[in-house]
Amino acid sequence: MPAGRHRTFDEKQALEAAMRVFWQKGYAGASLTDLTHAMGINKPSMYAAFGNKEQLFIASLQNYLNAYASSHVDCLKQDNQTFRARLRGYLMSIIHGQCGATAPKGCFISVSISESISDDFPAAAKAQIDAMKLVGEGVLLDFFSAAQSNGELADDHDVSALTQYFMGVMHGTAALARAGKSTQQLTTVVETSLKVL
Amino acid sequence: MPAGRHRTFDEKQALEAAMRVFWQKGYAGASLTDLTHAMGINKPSMYAAFGNKEQLFIASLQNYLNAYASSHVDCLKQDNQTFRARLRGYLMSIIHGQCGATAPKGCFISVSISESISDDFPAAAKAQIDAMKLVGEGVLLDFFSAAQSNGELADDHDVSALTQYFMGVMHGTAALARAGKSTQQLTTVVETSLKVL
DNA sequence: GCAATAATATACCGTTCGGTATAAAATGGT
DNA sequence: ACCATTTTATACCGAACGGTATATTATTGC
Numbered sequence: 486m487p488a489g490r491h492r493t494f495d496e497k498q499a500l501e502a503a504m505r506v507f508w509q510k511g512y513a514g515a516s517l518t519d520l521t522h523a524m525g526i527n528k529p530s531m532y533a534a535f536g537n538k539e540q541l542f543i544a545s546l547q548n549y550l551n552a553y554a555s556s557h558v559d560c561l562k563q564d565n566q567t568f569r570a571r572l573r574g575y576l577m578s579i580i581h582g583q584c585g586a587t588a589p590k591g592c593f594i595s596v597s598i599s600e601s602i603s604d605d606f607p608a609a610a611k612a613q614i615d616a617m618k619l620v621g622e623g624v625l626l627d628f629f630s631a632a633q634s635n636g637e638l639a640d641d642h643d644v645s646a647l648t649q650y651f652m653g654v655m656h657g658t659a660a661l662a663r664a665g666k667s668t669q670q671l672t673t674v675v676e677t678s679l680k681v682l
Numbered sequence: 683m684p685a686g687r688h689r690t691f692d693e694k695q696a697l698e699a700a701m702r703v704f705w706q707k708g709y710a711g712a713s714l715t716d717l718t719h720a721m722g723i724n725k726p727s728m729y730a731a732f733g734n735k736e737q738l739f740i741a742s743l744q745n746y747l748n749a750y751a752s753s754h755v756d757c758l759k760q761d762n763q764t765f766r767a768r769l770r771g772y773l774m775s776i777i778h779g780q781c782g783a784t785a786p787k788g789c790f791i792s793v794s795i796s797e798s799i800s801d802d803f804p805a806a807a808k809a810q811i812d813a814m815k816l817v818g819e820g821v822l823l824d825f826f827s828a829a830q831s832n833g834e835l836a837d838d839h840d841v842s843a844l845t846q847y848f849m850g851v852m853h854g855t856a857a858l859a860r861a862g863k864s865t866q867q868l869t870t871v872v873e874t875s876l877k878v879l
Numbered sequence: 880g881c882a883a884t885a886a887t888a889t890a891c892c893g894t895t896c897g898g899t900a901t902a903a904a905a906t907g908g909t
Numbered sequence: 910a911c912c913a914t915t916t917t918a919t920a921c922c923g924a925a926c927g928g929t930a931t932a933t934t935a936t937t938g939c
Binding site for chain 3: 533
Binding site for chain 1: 706707708710711786787788792793795796797799800802815840843844846847849850851852853854855856857858860861862863867870871873874875877878
């Protein structure tokens with residue numbers, strides 16, 4: 486046990502709160518006052534625990550990936566379901582995350598990608614976002630490639646084209662969620678998108 | 683001819699420059715220094731010509747609609763083309779706009795919708811964005827409804843669902859363009875998206 | 880109990896923010 | 910020529926920005 490006064494706040498809880506502020510308002514739109522108020526701490530505590538605004542943002546991105554994004558990938562691995570059902574489950578899981586009542590609307594990564602093309606966006610944060618972009622694409626590419634190898638997906642399909650298309654569908658539903666569309670409306674978008682297969 | 687010193691800058695040119703800054707950096711991310719530098723004028727000139735930052739933003743949105751968005755709709759009215767070809771032309775026109783080399787990537791309205799859900803986003807600007815959202819949806823809804831009346835689109839299609847779907851496709855390609863995808867890659871996304879018809 | 884240590888709270892730092900007062904420069908009307 | 914008018918350029922305003930020094934409070938090891 487280290488000497489000195491103990492933390493009176495939960496670091497994970499504070500990070501979750503900060504993430505939601507960034508998720509809703511973006512990096513530039515989220516002030517330290519916004520962040521520390523939501524986290525329930527004051528600035529020196531934030532700086533001691535997370536470094537600075539940029540590092541808090543990067544930690545928020547990582548927290549989003551762990552707590553809000555990774556779980557969807559499990560849907561693609563349900564061996565008891567058909568190829569189509571697994572993909573549908575994946576997309577449905579995602580749109581529920583994008584339309585949840587307790588969290589901000591849309592996709593934090595999608596919002597961050599969009600903001601990160603600004604030339605004065607912090608470099609380390611941009612690098613983190615670029616890495617996450619590749620991961621997301623890799624998941625879908627592997628899924629379609631494996632399905633084609635297994636014979637679940639016909640050989641005349643272009644797995645790269647399908648990957649780009651469904652990446653687009655996910656960014657699209659994220660934008661629609663942000664525009665106020667309901668889970669039900671996004672469900673019909675997902676169902677329609679699956680008709681290409 | 684009014685008395686007094688003449689303007690030494692072109693108002694439309696300055697507005698175009700301001701629009702591109704907002705388009706790339708968003709409302710919160712664009713400072714008055716960014717804006718006036720790009721416009722080639724100083725702050726009092728900007729305030730005299732446009733009012734304030736929020737009104738400049740609203741004027742930028744209107745300028746985007748006029749100069750970058752409205753023209754695409756003409757593709758839907760090419761009576762010499764099939765229903766499918768008109769829709770394809772519309773989407774292709776849009777993705778070229780989203781990937782143009784001379785303008786910022788993506789869609790200014792899509793970016794603005796995303797940013798406008800922040801609770802400290804200016805109210806008048808949010809109202810303008812909400813109005814533009816409805817216009818965009820109306821264009822597609824009218825297109826599909828008319829096509830169904832003409833018999834070009836089978837009756838078993840849900841025009842509302844198709845509208846939501848292609849709104850999602852457009853937001854999706856806009857996000858992919860912002861993520862760095864090429865016109866060629868977005869073309870395959872558009873071609874894939876048309877398979878649902 | 881008493882130093883050493885670490886987290887809290889407050890007040891403050893220089894800079895940048897959106898916005899403006901002020902004065903110089905340029906035009907038209909007379 | 911001169912005055913009214915409008916735009917320009919500079920300097921400045923209070924507020925908010927990201928970030929930190931300082932002092933107080935709480936905790937552990939001894």
